[in-house]
Amino acid sequence: MSQFLMNEKNNLVNEAIEGVLLSTPWHNLSRLDLGDDIRVVVRNDWDKSKVALISGGGSGHEPAHAGFVGKGMLTAAVCGDIFASPSVDAVLSAIINVTGDAGCLLIVKNYTGDRLNFGLAAEKARAQGYKVEMVMVQDDIALPDNPQPRGIAGTALIHKIAGYAAEQGQSLAQVKTLAQRAIKGTASIGVAFSTCHIPGEKRDNRVKEGESELGMGIHGEPGIITLDTQNSEKLVSIMTEKLANSLSSGTRAVLLVNNLGGFSMLELALVTREVLKSPLAAQISHLIGPATLVSALDMKGFSLTVLQIEAAFLEALKAPVEVLGWAPIHAVEQVTTLSSQRVVSKLEFTPSQDEQTARVVSRVAQTLIDLEAELNALDAKVGDGDTGSTFAAGARKVKSALEAQQLPLADLPSLFALVGEQLATVMGGSSGVLMSILFTAAGQQLAQGGTLPEALQQGLAQMKHYGGAQIGHRTLIDALEPALEALVAGNTLAEAAEAAAQGAESTAQMQSARAGRSSYLNQQTLDGVKDPGAYAVERVFAALV
Numbered sequence: 001m002s003q004f005l006m007n008e009k010n011n012l013v014n015e016a017i018e019g020v021l022l023s024t025p026w027h028n029l030s031r032l033d034l035g036d037d038i039r040v041v042v043r044n045d046w047d048k049s050k051v052a053l054i055s056g057g058g059s060g061h062e063p064a065h066a067g068f069v070g071k072g073m074l075t076a077a078v079c080g081d082i083f084a085s086p087s088v089d090a091v092l093s094a095i096i097n098v099t100g101d102a103g104c105l106l107i108v109k110n111y112t113g114d115r116l117n118f119g120l121a122a123e124k125a126r127a128q129g130y131k132v133e134m135v136m137v138q139d140d141i142a143l144p145d146n147p148q149p150r151g152i153a154g155t156a157l158i159h160k161i162a163g164y165a166a167e168q169g170q171s172l173a174q175v176k177t178l179a180q181r182a183i184k185g186t187a188s189i190g191v192a193f194s195t196c197h198i199p200g201e202k203r204d205n206r207v208k209e210g211e212s213e214l215g216m217g218i219h220g221e222p223g224i225i226t227l228d229t230q231n232s233e234k235l236v237s238i239m240t241e242k243l244a245n246s247l248s249s250g251t252r253a254v255l256l257v258n259n260l261g262g263f264s265m266l267e268l269a270l271v272t273r274e275v276l277k278s279p280l281a282a283q284i285s286h287l288i289g290p291a292t293l294v295s296a297l298d299m300k301g302f303s304l305t306v307l308q309i310e311a312a313f314l315e316a317l318k319a320p321v322e323v324l325g326w327a328p329i330h331a332v333e334q335v336t337t338l339s340s341q342r343v344v345s346k347l348e349f350t351p352s353q354d355e356q357t358a359r360v361v362s363r364v365a366q367t368l369i370d371l372e373a374e375l376n377a378l379d380a381k382v383g384d385g386d387t388g389s390t391f392a393a394g395a396r397k398v399k400s401a402l403e404a405q406q407l408p409l410a411d412l413p414s415l416f417a418l419v420g421e422q423l424a425t426v427m428g429g430s431s432g433v434l435m436s437i438l439f440t441a442a443g444q445q446l447a448q449g450g451t452l453p454e455a456l457q458q459g460l461a462q463m464k465h466y467g468g469a470q471i472g473h474r475t476l477i478d479a480l481e482p483a484l485e486a487l488v489a490g491n492t493l494a495e496a497a498e499a500a501a502q503g504a505e506s507t508a509q510m511q512s513a514r515a516g517r518s519s520y521l522n523q524q525t526l527d528g529v530k531d532p533g534a535y536a537v538e539r540v541f542a543a544l545v
Contacts (some may be wrong), residue, residue, distance in 0.1 A: 004199040012199055013059045013081060017041060019329035020066045027324045028070055032097055038090040039079040040068040040097070046075055050098025051166040051175050055107040055159060057090070057114050058083040060196070063325025064156060064294045072321030073163035075104070082199060082297075083219045085113030091121035095130060103131025103172040105179065107158055109151030110138040111388040118148035133176045135162075139247055139305060140164060141225050142215025152218050153258040154186035154305045156293040157317070160326065163286035178312060185308035189239050190260060192301025193230055195220040214238065218260065218296040232267075236274035236304075243306050244280045251296070253283050253306040254317065257290035258402065262300035265290070271302055276332060284332055285309065288317070291327035347417055360544065361402055367396035367543040371536060379532040387431075387532040394427040394435065412452070416443030416459075431468070431533075438463045454489035460484060474510045476533030479503035483541055497541035504538040507531035 006012045012190055021029050021041070030044040046052070056065045056078030065077035076094045080086035095104055108118045115136060124130045139154030140146075162179040168176075191214050195204045204220060207213050212230050215223030231234065247253055257272050268290035276284065286309070290302075307313060316453055317329045368391045375388030400408050408414040420439035424432050442459030450458065460480060469475045483500035487493070508530045530538075 004197060006199055007202070009200045011226045012298075013039060013079060015196045016059070016062075016076050017066060017079060020062075023129055024070070024324055026070065028064070028322055032093060034090075034093055036089075039086070040076055040090060040094045041069050041079065042076040042094070043069060043071070045071070046098055047198065048098065049102065049168055050100075051102045051172050052076065052095075052098045052100070052104035053107060053159070053163055053166055053175075054078065054094050054098065055155070056080070056086055056094070056118075057109055057111070058085060058219070060198075060297045061294050063292065066158065067325025068163075068323050070157045070323035072167050072319055073159050073323050073326065074171055075166075079355055085111070085117045087273040088117045088124070091118050092124050095125040095132060096120060096378040098129065099125070099130050099132070101131075103133065105156065105162060105172060105175050106132065107162060107168070107179065108133040108134060109135045109155050110148055111150065120219075131172055133172055135176060135179045135183060137183055137186070139183070139186040140215070140217075141187045141242060142188075142189045150217060150221075152188045152190065153256060153294040153303045154183075154188045154307070156258075156326075157186060157254070157256065157305065157307050157372055158182050160321070161313055163321070164319045165312075165363075167319075178316075181310065182307065182313060184337060185310070185313075186305060187243055187330075188256075188258075188303050189214070190216060190218070190223075190258075190301055190303030191227075191235055191239060191294055192216040192223075192260060192299050194262070194297075194300040196261065196297035196298065207471075211300075216299070216301060218299075219295065220296065220299070232270050232274050236271060236278060239276040239304050240275055240280035243304060244283070247306060248284055248309060251283060252285045252309045254286045254288060254313070255280075255284045255332075256288040256305035256307070258294060258303045258305060259290060259292040259504040260296045260299040260301040260303060261292065261295040263302050268302060271304075277302060281332075286314070286317070286329050287332050288326050288329045293325060293327065300423060343361075347414075347421055348420060349408040349411065349414040351406050352408050353405065354409040357409040357412070357415070358402065360399060361407070362447070363543050364540055365395040365399040367400070367401070367540050368536065371539055375532045375536055376529065378535060381529050383532065390427050390429065391536055392432050394423045394432065397422050397426045413447035416440070416446060416455070434463050434467050437466055451488075453484055457484045457488055472510070474507045474531050476531065478507050478510075478531065478535050479534035479537035479541075483537065493541070494545050497538075497545045500541040501540045504530050504534040506535045517520070 004257045028045050030042055032040040052075040054073055054076045058080045062081045068074045069077050078086040078090050078094045106118050108114045122134050125132045136524045137151035137155040138149035140150040158179055161182045162175050165175045165178050191212050193212050194207050197203045200433050212227045212351050213223040214225050259268055272290050372388035372392035379385050379387035416439045420436040424436035438459035441462035442455040445455035445458040469477050472482055479500040482503045483496040486496040486499045
């Protein structure tokens with residue numbers, strides 16, 4: 001089964017090109033109206049007074065090639081089917097529609113189909129009187145014995161450098177010469193964890209789990225060797241050593257980190273870090289990317305490209321463009337850190353004693369400790385089975401401080417603030433943070449002169465605000481909120497305990513949960529089972545009575 005987003009395979013490339021045309025913020029792209037089989041994306045602001053740049057090839061390498069059409073780069077891109085060279089007629093159509101007296105330069109990746117089709121189109125155009133030159137990008141160094149190295153991500157750099165020269169009004173001979181120098185100074189190598197997924201076909205799974213293939217081609221062609229690692233440091237070390245050998249000693253270079261399609265930005269950031277920590281970094285002065293410039297559909301891989309710097313190259317690479325696919329260049333600088341102040345607890349308190357408060361704290365803590373196994377068993381039916389352990393961990397921390405006489409029992413605002421701080425540390429997960437919010441907010445309310453029930457009610461309100469749960473969502477709120485409402489209304493502790501019990505009982509009848517792990521469960525799993533948090537609240541209030 002093919003897992004590739006599309007309507008119909010036969011229309012995929014045409015529809016994707018339309019999406020590119022719709023995406024450009026400069027509204028500077030159009031397509032030649034030559035039918036569905038000839039796909040030529042052109043600058044609609046082109047006046048033929050300058051050297052035209054034409055590139056292209058098979059689709060599936062986006063943003064190449066249409067993504068590089070625009071002011072400062074390509075004049076036209078000729079798009080073939082997925083991984084298939086465009087026809088001679090398509091290339092010839094591009095040439096005769098965008099080429100003026102200044103002539104045009106074809107920039108071709110070094111693959112047989114592209115060389116032949118673009119080459120024959122060039123010959124036909126010359127026969128019609130057009131000035132046409134062609135350069136072939138061959139930056140892949142992965143296969144050292146290959147007499148015709150492949151053109152891969154370095155092609156984008158050639159587009160940019162030649163495009164700048166053409167935009168400046170240089171002659172065809174000058175643009176070609178500059179492009180040839182850039183091609184000579186460019187080297188690339190790639191690695192992949194998996195091949196690409198061609199639309200309508202099953203993926204070739206020749207690369208086993210945990211392995212990688214060095215030098216895999218941008219159409220999924222076999223590389224030079226299969227490595228038994230996917231370790232970033234090891235892979236980058238191998239690749240940068242080969243790239244360093246391609247550079248003349250003492251020269252400076254631009255580095256391009258290119259996504260072949262399937263790497264996340266997190267992984268690409270790691271790749272960038274590894275390259276700029278390697279010995280090659282001593283020669284790298286500028287960086288492009290990490291970005292997707294020349295992809296291979298969704299290939300899980302990346303490539304590294306280096307270009308030996310000339311002043312003309314750097315000027316060209318820095319120039320602004322109006323294209324979708326280009327990534328800006330910037331100078332590489334050392335990572336710095338800013339001196340900063342570490343956040344530490346500013347909670348200051350003096351331990352104090354209060355017999356009544358001590359009894360309440362002890363009773364609540366011991367109740368939760370005794371409930372550990374029962375709450376875990378209850379939670380195992382509707383969650384991940386750790387509610388009891390989570391609450392007991394917080395209770396043991398508080399009880400330990402109580403027994404060591406390290407609590408400000410005579411100062412409730414400080415006591416609540418301290419408990420909130422400790423619960424966030426020892427309870428873990430969202431439960432600890434939520435309980436910490438409740439006690440911290442309650443302590444602040446007490447400091448402002450509120451009563452204990454009002455303070456707890458304010459703490460609950462803040463816990464609901466940040467946590468998102470409400471009455472009826474099958475959480476401890478279903479028991480705690482009615483109990484606190486009873487206390488704020490002036491009812492007795494026994495009446496509040498009864499309200500908590502009724503609230504906990506109501507959770508057993510709720511057919512769905514709206515928060516926590518229980519929200520992933522079905523009605524049959526939840527039916528008749530109390531929410532563990534609500535049951536804990538019920539038991540604490542009962543113990544206090």
